[in-house]
Amino acid sequence: MGQQDKSRDTAIGSVYDQIDAIYRRAVARSRRINAPLSQVEQSLLAFIGSNPGCRATDIASAFSLNRSTVSRQVHALADLGLVVEGDDGDHQPRRGRALSVTDEGADRLKRSLAIHREAVRNRLDGWSEPELKDFAAALERFNAAKDE
Amino acid sequence: MGQQDKSRDTAIGSVYDQIDAIYRRAVARSRRINAPLSQVEQSLLAFIGSNPGCRATDIASAFSLNRSTVSRQVHALADLGLVVEGDDGDHQPRRGRALSVTDEGADRLKRSLAIHREAVRNRLDGWSEPELKDFAAALERFNAAKDE
DNA sequence: GTTCCATTGTTGCATAGTGCAACATGGAGC
DNA sequence: GCTCCATGTTGCACTATGCAACAATGGAAC
Numbered sequence: 408m409g410q411q412d413k414s415r416d417t418a419i420g421s422v423y424d425q426i427d428a429i430y431r432r433a434v435a436r437s438r439r440i441n442a443p444l445s446q447v448e449q450s451l452l453a454f455i456g457s458n459p460g461c462r463a464t465d466i467a468s469a470f471s472l473n474r475s476t477v478s479r480q481v482h483a484l485a486d487l488g489l490v491v492e493g494d495d496g497d498h499q500p501r502r503g504r505a506l507s508v509t510d511e512g513a514d515r516l517k518r519s520l521a522i523h524r525e526a527v528r529n530r531l532d533g534w535s536e537p538e539l540k541d542f543a544a545a546l547e548r549f550n551a552a553k554d555e
Numbered sequence: 556m557g558q559q560d561k562s563r564d565t566a567i568g569s570v571y572d573q574i575d576a577i578y579r580r581a582v583a584r585s586r587r588i589n590a591p592l593s594q595v596e597q598s599l600l601a602f603i604g605s606n607p608g609c610r611a612t613d614i615a616s617a618f619s620l621n622r623s624t625v626s627r628q629v630h631a632l633a634d635l636g637l638v639v640e641g642d643d644g645d646h647q648p649r650r651g652r653a654l655s656v657t658d659e660g661a662d663r664l665k666r667s668l669a670i671h672r673e674a675v676r677n678r679l680d681g682w683s684e685p686e687l688k689d690f691a692a693a694l695e696r697f698n699a700a701k702d703e
Numbered sequence: 704g705t706t707c708c709a710t711t712g713t714t715g716c717a718t719a720g721t722g723c724a725a726c727a728t729g730g731a732g733c
Numbered sequence: 734g735c736t737c738c739a740t741g742t743t744g745c746a747c748t749a750t751g752c753a754a755c756a757a758t759g760g761a762a763c
Contacts, residue, residue, distance in 0.1 A: 413683070414684065415684060415687065416748085417593060417689070418687040418688055418691050419672060419675060419676050420672060421691040421694075421695070422679065422687070422690060422694060423668075423672045423675040423676055425669060425694035425695055425697075425698055426577060426581075426675070427598075427671075429574060429577070429578075429694075429697070429698065429699050430577075430578055430581055431618065432698075433574075433578055433596060435618055435619035435620075436619075437722085438619055438620075438722090439619060445683050445748085445749095447748090447749070449649070450575075450579060454699065462711075462712090463711075463712065464710080464711060464712080468585055470579065471583035471584075471586055471587060472583075472586075472749095472750080472751090473714065473750070473751050473752075474711075474713085475712085475713070475750085475751070475752080476714060476749070476750055476751075476755095477712090478711095478712055478714090479713090479714095479749085479750090482713095493722075495577070500626055501654065501757070502709095502710060502711060502759055502760085503710075503711050503712075503758090503759095504711085504712080516652075518690065520571075523571060523701070524567060524568060525570045527567060527570055527571040527574065528567050530697055530700040530701070531567055531570065531697070531700075532700070534696075536559070538693070539566040539567070539570070540565065540566055541693070542570060542693045542697070543566050543569040543570050543573065543691070545686070545689070545690045545693065546569075546570060546573035546574065546577075547569070547573055548680070548682075549573075549678055549690070550573055550576050550577065550580075552677070552678040552679075552680070586750085586751090588763075591726095593719080593720095595719090595720070610740075610741090611740075611741065612740060612741080613741080620721080620722090621721070621722050621723075622723055622740070622741065622742085623722070623723080623724095623741085623742070624720070624722075625723085625741090626740095626741055626742055626743090627720085627721090627742090627743095628720085630742090650729075650730055650731090650738095650739060650740060651729095651730095651739080651740050651741075652740085654740080
């Protein structure tokens with residue numbers, strides 16, 4: 408392996424380690440704090456909010472979850488009054504049941520996101536505007552890469 | 556809120572969303588693939604490897620886990636022959652039991668890390684050396700920020 | 704329309720990972 | 734020695750998850 412390759416490997420290893428650290432910290436943090444929504448609830452609510460009229464099966468494939476898991480989670484959110492079936496005149500699916508977020512769900516999601524974003528904001532304290540933009544752009548590029 | 560603040564907020568929101576996406580994808584991926592170690596096992600093994608002679612309690616505080624959880628996880632790893640108690644002449648703690656990684660544990664960890672790093676490597680395909688280094692540096696800076 | 708099938712959703716059972724609280728253990732300090 | 738505190742273990746409960754079997758329902762073919 409050449410000098411170039413070795414250097415590249417080191418950088419890649421570093422990126423992995425850093426992302427791993429972010430991941431673990433997020434998990435630990437979500438255990439400590441008392442969020443208005445669990446990670447799963449927030450993810451699902453955000454997805455339904457961004458995809459009004461989506462069905463449980465759409466959520467399952469989007470998150471690589473089993474249909475049964477989504478079924479239960481969605482019911483839990485419905486019991487909390489955060490999502491409802493149907494009620495979305497624009498996006499009626501051929502089959503299955505269209506889901507949408509209630510006003511209360513949207514409010515809860517907003518508060519949940521605000522809390523988590525606040526933690527990110529604190530971490531980015533002291534970053535200049537260009538540094539921030541570059542970082543966000545790099546993350547977007549990283550995420551945009553297709554899965555092999 | 557001024558133009559500057561709004562722009563900054565947008566960038567911060569973007570960083571949060573991207574990290575959230577990374578997180579969710581990592582969770583989904585770890586469900587799909589058949590890794591030699593679960594996320595938890597890999598984390599613990601890596602920690603013990605980097606901190607030979609550490610005790611269960613050290614792991615618990617490092618990962619914000621309950622002592623009981625760590626106790627069970629460590630026992631599971633011990634049953635698999637991946638970690639052992641004591642056997643580390645250099646780092647004997649005053650109390651508790653020193654943990655260290657066995658040769659098999661080190662091997663398993665290495666393979667597990669290699670698999671996960673490979674996924675990251677693929678995502679970084681096409682990035683130039685400087686782009687890579689900048690990204691790694693930004694992630695490090697992000698992680699280095701102290702928790703408030 | 705009726706029948707059949709594929710998609711979608713639900714439910715019973717099992718598993719991993721986790722917390723809390725109670726308990727056990729073993730060094731440290733007196 | 735005795736006491737205390739840090740450490741570890743165990744019983745119980747709960748969440749999130751998957752799999753497999755089942756139920757329901759819309760489309761398609763006839």
